[in-house]
Amino acid sequence: MIKRNLGDRILVSFFWISGLFILLVLVAILAYLIWRGGAFINIDFLLGSPEGYPLGSEGGILPAIKGTLWLILLALIFSIIPGLATAVYLSEYGRNKRLTEAVNVLVQSMMGIPSIVVGLFVYALCVVRLGWGISLLAGGVALGLMVFPVIVVSSRNALLAVDDNYRLVARALGVSESYIFWRVILPRAVPGILAGILLALGYAAGATAPIMVTATAIIASSSGVLLEPVMALPYHLYILFNEHMSLDNAYATALVLVLMLVFINALALWLHSIQERNNA
Amino acid sequence: MMNTVELKNFSTWYGQALVLQDINISFCNHSITAIVGPSGCGKTTLLRSINRTAELERDFTCQGEIQVFETRIYEAKEISAIRRRVGMVYQIPVALPLSIRENVLFGPRYYGVNKRSQLDNIVENCLRKVALWDEVKHRLNQSADKLSGGQKQRLAMARVLAVEPQVLLLDEPCSSLDPASTRLIEELLEELSRELCIIIVTHNLPQARRIARETVFMLDGKVVEYGPTAALFADPKNEKTRGFVSGLYG
Amino acid sequence: MQSPLKRKFRERFFAAAVSTIAALSSLLLIAIVFFIFQESLPVWSNVGVLKFLSGANWRPVVVPPELGIAPMLVSTMWVALGALVIAAPLGFGCAIFMAEFAPAWLAAVIRPVLNMLTGIPSVVYGFLGAAVLVKFFEVTFDLASGESLFAASLVLAIMVLPFIVSNSEVALRAVPDEYRYAGLSLGVSKPYFVLHILVPMARRGMLGAMVLGFGRAMGETMAVLMLAGNTLLVPTSWFSKGEPLPALIALELGSATPGTPHYQALFAAGLVLLVLVIMVNLLMNIFLRRVQSGVNKF
Ligand SMILES: Nc1ncnc2c1ncn2[C@@H]1O[C@H](COP(=O)(O)OP(=O)(O)OP(=O)(O)O)[C@@H](O)[C@H]1O
Ligand SMILES: [Mg+2]
Numbered sequence: 001m002i003k004r005n006l007g008d009r010i011l012v013s014f015f016w017i018s019g020l021f022i023l024l025v026l027v028a029i030l031a032y033l034i035w036r037g038g039a040f041i042n043i044d045f046l047l048g049s050p051e052g053y054p055l056g057s058e059g060g061i062l063p064a065i066k067g068t069l070w071l072i073l074l075a076l077i078f079s080i081i082p083g084l085a086t087a088v089y090l091s092e093y094g095r096n097k098r099l100t101e102a103v104n105v106l107v108q109s110m111m112g113i114p115s116i117v118v119g120l121f122v123y124a125l126c127v128v129r130l131g132w133g134i135s136l137l138a139g140g141v142a143l144g145l146m147v148f149p150v151i152v153v154s155s156r157n158a159l160l161a162v163d164d165n166y167r168l169v170a171r172a173l174g175v176s177e178s179y180i181f182w183r184v185i186l187p188r189a190v191p192g193i194l195a196g197i198l199l200a201l202g203y204a205a206g207a208t209a210p211i212m213v214t215a216t217a218i219i220a221s222s223s224g225v226l227l228e229p230v231m232a233l234p235y236h237l238y239i240l241f242n243e244h245m246s247l248d249n250a251y252a253t254a255l256v257l258v259l260m261l262v263f264i265n266a267l268a269l270w271l272h273s274i275q276e277r278n279n280a
Numbered sequence: 281m282m283n284t285v286e287l288k289n290f291s292t293w294y295g296q297a298l299v300l301q302d303i304n305i306s307f308c309n310h311s312i313t314a315i316v317g318p319s320g321c322g323k324t325t326l327l328r329s330i331n332r333t334a335e336l337e338r339d340f341t342c343q344g345e346i347q348v349f350e351t352r353i354y355e356a357k358e359i360s361a362i363r364r365r366v367g368m369v370y371q372i373p374v375a376l377p378l379s380i381r382e383n384v385l386f387g388p389r390y391y392g393v394n395k396r397s398q399l400d401n402i403v404e405n406c407l408r409k410v411a412l413w414d415e416v417k418h419r420l421n422q423s424a425d426k427l428s429g430g431q432k433q434r435l436a437m438a439r440v441l442a443v444e445p446q447v448l449l450l451d452e453p454c455s456s457l458d459p460a461s462t463r464l465i466e467e468l469l470e471e472l473s474r475e476l477c478i479i480i481v482t483h484n485l486p487q488a489r490r491i492a493r494e495t496v497f498m499l500d501g502k503v504v505e506y507g508p509t510a511a512l513f514a515d516p517k518n519e520k521t522r523g524f525v526s527g528l529y530g
Numbered sequence: 531m532q533s534p535l536k537r538k539f540r541e542r543f544f545a546a547a548v549s550t551i552a553a554l555s556s557l558l559l560i561a562i563v564f565f566i567f568q569e570s571l572p573v574w575s576n577v578g579v580l581k582f583l584s585g586a587n588w589r590p591v592v593v594p595p596e597l598g599i600a601p602m603l604v605s606t607m608w609v610a611l612g613a614l615v616i617a618a619p620l621g622f623g624c625a626i627f628m629a630e631f632a633p634a635w636l637a638a639v640i641r642p643v644l645n646m647l648t649g650i651p652s653v654v655y656g657f658l659g660a661a662v663l664v665k666f667f668e669v670t671f672d673l674a675s676g677e678s679l680f681a682a683s684l685v686l687a688i689m690v691l692p693f694i695v696s697n698s699e700v701a702l703r704a705v706p707d708e709y710r711y712a713g714l715s716l717g718v719s720k721p722y723f724v725l726h727i728l729v730p731m732a733r734r735g736m737l738g739a740m741v742l743g744f745g746r747a748m749g750e751t752m753a754v755l756m757l758a759g760n761t762l763l764v765p766t767s768w769f770s771k772g773e774p775l776p777a778l779i780a781l782e783l784g785s786a787t788p789g790t791p792h793y794q795a796l797f798a799a800g801l802v803l804l805v806l807v808i809m810v811n812l813l814m815n816i817f818l819r820r821v822q823s824g825v826n827k828f
Contacts, residue, residue, distance in 0.1 A: 011721040015631050018623030019640060025688060026643050082551050089552035093545055096338045103556040105815065110559045112811040113804065114749025116776040120800040121562045124569050128788045165374045172333050173443055174364035175390040178541045184376055206651025209751035213783045234653040241657050254654050265649035269642050
């Protein structure tokens with residue numbers, strides 16, 4: 001009896017510890033980054049260009065920020081429309097169809113493709129075969145491919161979360177799928193879809209592997225020319241650390257990146273909660 | 281009296297399961313017909329077959345024939361035209377996530393009505409027909425979500441009436457309503473039956489007796505007996521009908 | 531007034547466009563696999579599948595090249611399994627905590643925290659692991675360099691933890707409440723009930739969560755690139771250095787001349803990684819079949 005009690009206590013403590021551990025990890029990461037990098041973030045850092053010798057060991061990260069924004073923009077351009085269309089097919093048109101099963105499985109599997117493999121594919125296709133070279137455009141394609149399944153799945157789920165009875169009573173009036181979709185379903189799903197897009201955006205902003213083989217250079221102006229290499233925040237962080245350029249700037253860059261992504265994720269969560277409240 | 285809706289040897293399946301078996305029945309115009317029967321006997325499926333929304337379900341198949349005003353609806357090319365002519369109000373009251381006004385206008389706007397005065401007319405007429413006008417006329421532009429269950433059910437009826445159906449199918453429209461709203465809807469139906477063919481599924485036998493001219497008793501996907509309501513309740517021909525109906529008294 | 535014909539045309543167009551895009555996008559995965567396969571074709575015919583997978587030497591630029599990815603393959607597996615060994619107990623513990631023990635407000639705090647953790651980019655995890663963890667090992671154990679498969683596993687474990695937790699929690703919550711009442715009314719203690727009734731019932735989903743974590747860990751690039759040590763030897767222990775497949779590709783792709791055996795071998799390595807991950811995903815789909823089948827009901 002006493003033994004069982006002890007065993008139970010140990011188990012329960014283990015559950016509590018593992019739950020609190022998760023909290024601890026986030027707090028520790030944020031706190032440590034702020035402690036090591038917070039002091040180096042200022043206007044000059046955010047809006048300055050890399051300086052010093054080797055270039056980047058001092059100065060700011062503006063080109064990297066700009067490059068990341070460009071990459072995200074391209075990724076979204078490439079992925080939003082096909083992603084939404086696929087989601088709409090899955091939730092509105094493809095009910096009870098064979099193709100739907102197939103698309104679902106394939107998209108789900110696509111979500112699991114390692115990002116480096118996406119990079120590999122785009123490298124062979126765009127950088128080498130199409131001759132774009134290491135370029136912003138190739139990086140945009142790679143990131144677009146990477147976030148496409150994220151957009152499909154999250155938008156599909158947002159659309160499917162809308163009460164099916166709306167579809168039923170509307171269909172019973174003889175109106176078409178697309179009329180129902182535009183007037184009833186889409187407005188209800190917008191917060192969820194936006195949440196998914198934000199999630200995808202964050203995912204693209206943080207990805208390093210696919211762009212380091214397709215798009216990035218150690219130093220670039222990142223002015224938005226499609227066929228030129230760019231700098232990007234995550235790759236810049238990698239270089240700062242790996243090439244021993246500046247540990248302080250690396251911490252500051254990591255902090256900027258993490259704050260950006262935590263903010264994006266929080267926004268996505270908030271939108272998601274709106275969607276859930278809407279369709280409760 | 282003209283037969284408005286007619287089913288001939290009509291059977292349906294969900295996958296392998298036979299849900300309706302060889303239904304032969306006809307429904308009269310300008311009257312109310314009630315369908316009664318134990319849960320799961322296929323009443324909803326029957327209604328949904330008549331306005332061709334049953335086929336939205338997975339693995340639905342059917343055989344036989346349904347005619348609505350002499351049109352064979354399962355041979356028609358324009359499914360949406362059939363659905364428009366045969367309106368259906370579902371068991372759960374559903375307000376579309378739009379304003380009250382736009383709920384009523386949901387169909388008409390699709391069918392191309394877009395003159396302001398016409399639209400206003402439709403809203404007022406339909407809401408009056410379902411006795412909702414006085415309750416909501418000051419808040420037509422508010423979200424329909426906030427209406428009560430009974431109000432939503434009447435709104436659903438108004439939404440269907442707005443596309444001017446010839447047949448009105450109602451699936452247990454009063455199951456979630458209090459006696460007062462139920463009474464109100466019954467009166468409306470009697471009113472509407474002057475213009476329409478009305479088929480109503482109900483679990484409430486007194487209700488069937490109050491409003492239906494004819495009553496259909498279904499069991500396990502088959503029509504066991506149908507005829508004038510009074511006769512069916514007072515003197516059922518079939519043993520099973522007697523058993524079901526007598527639940528009313530005993 | 532809009533003409534019905536025009537509307538009908540527009541609707542048909544919309545439906546056709548949406549269906550076409552869906553069909554095309556499902557081809558995307560197939561296209562990726564096929565393209566990578568095609569690029570790597572000479573390797574398969576010249577070296578052979580078995581020799582490529584089991585060869586212990588990777589000397590792609592000598593003549594004739596030696597193309598064996600066994601060291602990377604072993605590293606990949608080792609790192610990912612290691613991550614799982616660390617993350618699974620913690621992840622299941624946390625999931626059980628959230629589903630059964632945590633006060634509602636605490637669970638409501640942890641859930642978004644999990645999301646934030648998945649949102650942090652892998653390069654940041656890799657950086658922190660390299661700058662903090664590896665330094666710590668070097669100082670504490672007096673090593674020349676603290677990078678190892680173990681360090682990579684540790685960081686990967688943190689990265690896959692949120693996936694394991696949230697998917698397991700879903701599985702646990704999917705167990706109907708009746709079992710909870712029935713189980714607890716027998717008078718057994720809650721931990722006993724959790725271990726002997728709840729967890730077995732949620733077994734499939736929790737296994738699925740683990741498999742998902744494994745797939746992620748195998749495909750992760752930045753963390754292993756920065757932490758595993760990048761040597762081309764077959765690792766002999768968890769504390770050896772190694773170079774998992776993603777790191778190999780990331781490091782060498784830029785320097786491999788297109789058309790050379792080196793370039794082709796990198797694609798072959800990519801294909802191996804891709805096939806591994808897809809297999810893991812299919813496996814997970816089978817585990818989760820029951821959970822997912824509800825999605826398409828009208
Ligand atoms: N989508 C579906 N897929 C498979 N079987 C179904 C489906 N819908 C209904 N059924 C089955 O068809 C039979 C008839 O169902 P239906 O809903 O028509 O019954 P009902 O008479 O309306 O019952 P109730 O009075 O409870 O509403 C039931 O056995 C039911 O399980
Ligand atoms: Mg029913």
